[in-house]
Amino acid sequence: MGRKDEYQLDYLDDNRRFADQINGALFGGKQIVRPEELETEDSQTAGAVPKSGAGNTRTIVDKA
Numbered sequence: 001m002g003r004k005d006e007y008q009l010d011y012l013d014d015n016r017r018f019a020d021q022i023n024g025a026l027f028g029g030k031q032i033v034r035p036e037e038l039e040t041e042d043s044q045t046a047g048a049v050p051k052s053g054a055g056n057t058r059t060i061v062d063k064a
Helices: 002-012 015-027
Strands: 044-048 055-059
Touching: 002 015
Parallel strands: none
Antiparallel strands: 044 055
């Protein structure tokens, strides 16, 4: 279960990919967020309890 999430988080760990994802999703493809302006923060592990049962969620915070 957690393997899929880890793959996605590793993929978005690349500032270029992260900026592309944010620009596409929030700004209609307009280049607002630039990869060179991003700083990677320490990742955090947060516990989450979805309705279907207990689980863990890993969050990566990038800061412009």
